[in-house]
Amino acid sequence: MPHTTVDFRSDNCGRAAPEMIAALHAVNTGTELGYGGDTLTAALQTRLTQVFETPLRVYPVPTGTAANAVALAASCTPFGAVYCHAQAHINTSECNATGFFGGGTKLVAVDGEHGKVSADALLREIEGAGVGLAHKNQPAAVNLVQATDMGAVYGVEEIADVSRVAHARGLAVHMDGARFANALATLGCSPADASWRAGVDLLSLGVTKNGGLLTDAIVVFAPDVAANIGYHLRRAGLVWSKMRFASAQIMAYVEDDLWLRLARQANAAAGGIAQRLSALAGIRLVAPVQANELFVELPSAQALEGLQAEGILFQRRGPRLARFVxxxxxxxxxxxxLVAAIERQLGTATTPQANGAPS
Ligand SMILES: Cc1ncc(COP(=O)(O)O)c(C=O)c1O
Incomplete structure (x- = not known):
């Protein structure tokens, strides 16, 4: 049996889309000003203004962490509090880059199902925050991860509910859209409806995970909220000098809806697996599979170890919890x-070693 790589570790593990590579070749000609003074970066501003149907500023940055941390640093005071879900990437996986770039900004975890910040829980947290007390961090921003860190997708109304609570109390609304395209593909609405029209002030627009090479972006819809973002980026060393190559990727990303096509492929794969798994007894999907990630609880730690022993690549997120991306x-x-290997671990497989699973 040929050895097949079965890799569900992360969407970072995939290839770059050929269109992205072609875009880099196409832009590799002539001379251009650096640091975003080039014609392609100017064209990108115009293009994203069309895509999002509103004036905006786009800042290509190397990573999603940079996008999150600088977007939040630029919209908060150093003594500000950023509200986010406990599972939010900024809270679990970015070494508190938000606090570092923000000069002391504090993250405050807010409850909510499936990785979503609940508007009611946010309100409770803000009301108990001690607004005006010099002893306390002051509410400054809320972070929503779309799709969430548990694979669910905020509905437009859910975003609007959180935004209403936040804006009424002077907080900025930041969306970590590392998987914004995956969410958009699920929502089926316009990029505008999924972002600024629902109250999002700043968006970290993921590109790398969904077929890009080396760039994500900060999209600023509300310029007053992050008036000094250019200085924050430059001081942090996060302004590409040959910006046109970063901008070329983002141009290619939105061209002919490439971002949605790629996202739909990833989402369809996850949805197909979810459908097959939901027919099996003994496992539980811990959150609805609405984008390209599955969080699956298996009956035992041994079942996870069995999958690993079979060569299935994935992340363990708990003794019995697996994440498949x-x-x-x-x-x-x-x-x-993957499904066949899970069936074998559950003892329900009818055709052991079928479907090209690694032996
Ligand atoms: C939800 C989310 N936000 C942000 C990031 C950060 O991206 P990067 O690793 O490019 O800094 C990730 C990466 O895994 C992510 O999953």
Missing amino acids: CRWDTGESECAA
Whole structure:
């Protein structure tokens, strides 16, 4: 049996889309000003203004962490509090880059189902924050992760509910859109409806995970909220000098809806796996599979170890909890191999070693 890689570790593990590579080749000509003074970066401003149907500023940055941390630093005071879900990437996986770039900004975890900040819980937290007390960090921003860190997708109304609570109390609304395209593909609405029209002031727009190479971006819809963002970025060393190559990726990303096509492929792979798994007894999807990630509780730690022993690549998120992430280039054979391996671990497989699973 040929050895097949069955890789559900992360959407970072996938290839770059050929369109992205082609875009880099296409822009590799002539001379251009650096640091965003080039014609392509100017064209990108115009293009994203069309895509999002509103005036905006876009700042290509190297990573999603940079996008999150600088977007929040630029919209908060150093003594500000940023409200986020306990599972939010800024809270679990960014070494408190928000606090570092923010000069002391504090993260405050807010409850909510499936990785979503609940508007009611946010309100309770803000009301108990000690507004005006010099002893306390002052409410400054809320962070929503779209799609969430548990694979769910905020509905437009849910975003608007949180935004209303935040804006009424002077907080900025930041969306960590590392998987914004995956969420958008699920919502089926316009980029505008999924962001600024629902109250989002700043968006970290993910590109790398969904077929890009080396760039994400900060999109600022509310310039007053992050008036000094250019200085924050430069001081942090986060302004590409050959910006046109970063901008070329983002241009290609939105061209002909490439971002949605890639996201739909990843989402379809995850949805297909979810459908097959939901027919199996003994496992639980801990959150609805609405984008390209599955969080699956298996009956025992041994079952997870069994999957690992079979060569299935994934992240363990708890003794019995596995995270499987589908990439834009996840193939059907990989999906089938994963489901077959899980069936074997559950003892329900009818065709052991079927579907090209690694032996
Ligand atoms: C939800 C979310 N936000 C932000 C990031 C950060 O991206 P990067 O690793 O490019 O800094 C990730 C990466 O895994 C993520 O999953």
